Amino acid sequence: MNPDNIIYRALVWIIPLVIAIVFHEVAHGWMAKWLGDPTAKEQRRLSFNPLRHVDPIGTVVLPLGLAIAGAPVFGWAKPVPVDARRLRNPRWGMVAVALAGPGMNLALATIAAIALGVVAAAAGADAAPTGVAGFVVANLVNFLLVNVFLALFNLLPLPPFDGGHVVEGLLPRRLAIEYAKLARFGFLLVILLIVVIPMVFPHANIVARVVVPPAQWVVSQFLALAGAIA
Numbered sequence: 001m002n003p004d005n006i007i008y009r010a011l012v013w014i015i016p017l018v019i020a021i022v023f024h025e026v027a028h029g030w031m032a033k034w035l036g037d038p039t040a041k042e043q044r045r046l047s048f049n050p051l052r053h054v055d056p057i058g059t060v061v062l063p064l065g066l067a068i069a070g071a072p073v074f075g076w077a078k079p080v081p082v083d084a085r086r087l088r089n090p091r092w093g094m095v096a097v098a099l100a101g102p103g104m105n106l107a108l109a110t111i112a113a114i115a116l117g118v119v120a121a122a123a124g125a126d127a128a129p130t131g132v133a134g135f136v137v138a139n140l141v142n143f144l145l146v147n148v149f150l151a152l153f154n155l156l157p158l159p160p161f162d163g164g165h166v167v168e169g170l171l172p173r174r175l176a177i178e179y180a181k182l183a184r185f186g187f188l189l190v191i192l193l194i195v196v197i198p199m200v201f202p203h204a205n206i207v208a209r210v211v212v213p214p215a216q217w218v219v220s221q222f223l224a225l226a227g228a229i230a
Contacts (some may be wrong), residue, residue, distance in 0.1 A: 016143035027104035098165035118228025160186030
């Protein structure tokens with residue numbers, strides 16, 4: 001397998017991304033079900049079948065384009081349906097449901113770090129793995145990066161991100177109602193954050209300034225874990 005091949009570059013990013021966002025969404029559904037809302041289960045969304053979660057743009061077109069361009073890869077899936085009215089405690093239940101997604105991503109990043117450490121220990125002092133082994137290692141590294149980035153990116157305190165639901169749950173009820181109205185502009189907010197603002201005001205790139213630095217620190221801790229295992 002040639003790492004410089006376009007298909008190779010796309011696969012080593014898209015495979016980790018699809019797995020990460022599917023587990024992220026299923027975690028929301030699991031938490032909602034545990035707290036009293038079986039909506040996701042009723043709509044057959046508590047499934048690890050990617051086809052049930054794929055958003056044509058966010059899961060396929062955008063990540064593929066970014067991977068081919070050599071840019072940082074990210075994306076999203078169709079949100080798992082959650083009905084707050086069916087939760088035993090709607091206010092705090094939604095906070096828990098929101099945090100379940102990023103929590104799952106950090107758990108997956110931990111698994112990736114452990115796997116990398118095990119692979120490195122097995123390889124010993126040999127040269128960097130190539131072929132199928134190299135492909136697996138590349139996927140594990142990117143799986144770690146993608147999960148950390150998704151976890152922190154989704155904690156941005158704006159709708160439609162998970163962090164927005166956390167803020168809504170923490171605000172006094174009257175302010176929470178007003179804040180929730182921003183959700184109708186969710187997609188526009190995403191485009192503004194990741195496309196428009198960085199293009200027009202490079203120094204006001206929220207993702208680069210707010211998400212990337214802590215993500216790099218968290219990744220370094222996971223890599224240290226992998227190194228300790230190796």
